[in-house]
Amino acid sequence: MKTNCNHPRHGLNSVIHSPVRLSIMAALASGGETDFHFLRDTIEVSDSLLSKHISTLESAEFVEVIKGYVGKRPCTWYTLTEKGSSAFRDYRRTLKQIVENETAD
Template sequence: MSHPRHHLDEVIHAPVRFSIIATLKSCDKAEFAFVREVIEVSDSVLSKQISQLQAAGYVKVTKGYLGKRPRTWLSITDVGRAAFAAHCDALRAIAAGEFGQAPS
């Protein structure tokens, strides 16, 4: 049996990206500013991390207008949802010590 750390997703594992995915998993879509405020990062940090999640296919970015003001909405993809679930399963397995016992 391999150690569960081998099942951690390197894209999601970074704390800011993990926080973004965790925020998006519970809603259909969220406005960029909302996610920025919830996870307490700057626009530039969030933008950079979203780019990496988008490149991996985990997050969808939609741009549009609310009235005359430009807005950006973020949503988690099915691929992102599955990757996040698998990553959390690996974290739980590590925390529970489900990777074998030391020899006696």
């Protein structure tokens, strides 16, 4: 049996496709830097789960991790890289094709 790879789902980025990573990407897509606590509370995950998924996105070069201090307290901020922004746009475009039953060109 021949496998057909024309369905748009084949174009979904597997790094982004996890619900938690998708939520992170969506939260960061608005632009600017987002701190760890705000991001964690926004997407409603534990510290360890956020850290795990951020590591995956950072390894894929989709998210930049910025460490610094606010006063004497350590703080971590996240921002989408250009590569991450592009990958997220492509991911949204592919989802749109799927939900609108369009075929890939």
